[in-house]
Amino acid sequence: MKIAIIGAGAVGATTAFALAQRDLAGQIVLYDINKKKAEAEALDMMHGSQFLPTNNIVGTDDILATSKSDIIIVTAGATQKVGQTRLDLAQATCNIMKGLLPKLVELSPDSIYIMVANPVDLVTYYSLKITGLTCQKMFGSGTVLDSSRLRTLVADFCKVSVKNVHAYVVGEHGDSEIPLWTSATIAGINLLNWGQIYNREPLTDEIRNEIKKEVINAGYKVIKGKGATNYAIALSCSEIVSAIVHDEKRIMPVSTRLKNYLSISDVCLSVPSILSSKGVDTRVNIPFSSDEEEQLNNSANTLKAAFAKLEL
Numbered sequence: 001m002k003i004a005i006i007g008a009g010a011v012g013a014t015t016a017f018a019l020a021q022r023d024l025a026g027q028i029v030l031y032d033i034n035k036k037k038a039e040a041e042a043l044d045m046m047h048g049s050q051f052l053p054t055n056n057i058v059g060t061d062d063i064l065a066t067s068k069s070d071i072i073i074v075t076a077g078a079t080q081k082v083g084q085t086r087l088d089l090a091q092a093t094c095n096i097m098k099g100l101l102p103k104l105v106e107l108s109p110d111s112i113y114i115m116v117a118n119p120v121d122l123v124t125y126y127s128l129k130i131t132g133l134t135c136q137k138m139f140g141s142g143t144v145l146d147s148s149r150l151r152t153l154v155a156d157f158c159k160v161s162v163k164n165v166h167a168y169v170v171g172e173h174g175d176s177e178i179p180l181w182t183s184a185t186i187a188g189i190n191l192l193n194w195g196q197i198y199n200r201e202p203l204t205d206e207i208r209n210e211i212k213k214e215v216i217n218a219g220y221k222v223i224k225g226k227g228a229t230n231y232a233i234a235l236s237c238s239e240i241v242s243a244i245v246h247d248e249k250r251i252m253p254v255s256t257r258l259k260n261y262l263s264i265s266d267v268c269l270s271v272p273s274i275l276s277s278k279g280v281d282t283r284v285n286i287p288f289s290s291d292e293e294e295q296l297n298n299s300a301n302t303l304k305a306a307f308a309k310l311e312l
Helices: 010-021 035-046 086-107 120-131 144-158 191-197 205-226 231-245 290-308
Strands: 002-006 027-031 057-060 071-074 112-115 138-140 250-257 268-276 279-283
Touching: 002 010, 002 086, 010 027, 010 035, 010 231, 027 035, 035 057, 071 086, 071 231, 086 120, 112 120, 112 231, 120 138, 120 250, 120 268, 120 290, 138 268, 138 279, 144 191, 144 205, 144 231, 144 250, 231 250, 231 268, 250 279, 268 290
Parallel strands: 002 027, 002 071, 027 057, 071 112, 112 138
Antiparallel strands: 138 250, 250 268, 268 279
């Protein structure tokens, strides 16, 4: 398995490290236009190769090195600054994709492409349009990380292991995203009934709204504190890659171009989807309340309006 990571910044380098630790690739190529940065990041990891399952990590500014990759993870994009929303980054990042992706696809036409650069939904939609790749082969990391943030906060409030919380965030990876409280469970028990059944503090509307705000603002908080997010998104990427490499048929909320999903079409949004060795197999129609369905439509309209404003 050959995996290429495009962009050797904080997200790209940490993703390479996460993949190497989990032995998900025989070769990892870390590509960046900054040759010294790419080479140094790879060299730093290779110095610890005695302790890594994967010990073939290459840093380069030669795009030919990505040729015939099985999976390509695109993290390169404009850097999000303090105070910027993900949508503010759209124009600059799409311009980068215009010059980058056709070359990558020419070198690796059969690869599965995982888009990570923000704003991931708009970037994924644009990337699909300019490459002609199928939604099965190209998709965004979406709200996989946001769902992890939600589960972490719920687990902390309910005082249970995060591994026993099952809940999804859907829609935009951004300010209009939606936690699906209706289908959320802890050990099979509906989350909204958890407090009542176990005589604990209930997840009231007020508490759920606070948790939602924390999930939405989590990335901004990290960026304000240290300049970039990298660890959690890298771990999210490694989970997505694992589902593909091991053909896990795992359900994850990745960002794909929808076609008549709850009457929503022609926009990239995150919804629970089955991931296998083929890429995105199927979108899963899980229960939505009428309010959640309305919010998903609003999220779709927000992204469509944002895309329409871009000069591409």
